[in-house]
Amino acid sequence: MDYDRIILGIDPGTNNMGVGVVGIKKQKAEVIAMDILKLDKLANQPLKLKKIFETVLRNIDHFKPDELAIESAFFGKNVQSMLKLGRAQGVAIAAALYRDIPVFEYSPRKIKQSITGKGSASKEQVAAMLQNILAIGELPKYLDTTDALAVAMCHFFQNKGASGEGQTSYTGWKAFMADNPGRVSK
Numbered sequence: 001m002d003y004d005r006i007i008l009g010i011d012p013g014t015n016n017m018g019v020g021v022v023g024i025k026k027q028k029a030e031v032i033a034m035d036i037l038k039l040d041k042l043a044n045q046p047l048k049l050k051k052i053f054e055t056v057l058r059n060i061d062h063f064k065p066d067e068l069a070i071e072s073a074f075f076g077k078n079v080q081s082m083l084k085l086g087r088a089q090g091v092a093i094a095a096a097l098y099r100d101i102p103v104f105e106y107s108p109r110k111i112k113q114s115i116t117g118k119g120s121a122s123k124e125q126v127a128a129m130l131q132n133i134l135a136i137g138e139l140p141k142y143l144d145t146t147d148a149l150a151v152a153m154c155h156f157f158q159n160k161g162a163s164g165e166g167q168t169s170y171t172g173w174k175a176f177m178a179d180n181p182g183r184v185s186k
């Protein structure tokens with residue numbers, strides 16, 4: 001299918017990295033691909049980072065996304081874990097920039113809120129909501145995969161694209177009602 005836009009979503013991690021690709025056609029989203037990169041068998045951090053870089057490049061070259069949306073690093077109690085996550089995120093961002101793909105970051109709370117309406121939602125709640133929104137038959141074994149789709153969908157919901165396509169601003173209720181007669185009941 002020919003899409004108006006393709007968004008590559010990344011849920012960064014140094015043991016599991018989720019990858020989700022969403023196609024947008026006439027402001028409707030559908031799953032193109034979702035996968036997980038398992039990194040726990042690799043011997044050290046530099047090898048994991050190299051694999052992340054190569055995987056993001058391979059996905060960019062294959063799916064030709066217009067944008068990359070990635071979950072931003074969040075403050076945690078374990079500084080070492082946060083540092084590793086930040087490196088994984090940085091390498092994924094570097095791969096996108098290497099291919100001149102614009103990058104958009106979203107906090108975990110913002111992603112959950114945009115999908116479920118609740119910023120403290122669990123991975124399972126996010127996955128269940130995406131299953132309905134995107135008509136996903138069977139959920140994947142690893143929820144890092146649906147987390148990556150959530151990042152892509154968050155970008156779609158928040159921006160309707162980097163170009164501002166689909167975004168309308170209103171000066172008040174009167175202007176909104178004039179543009180949306182079917183959405184307002186009297």
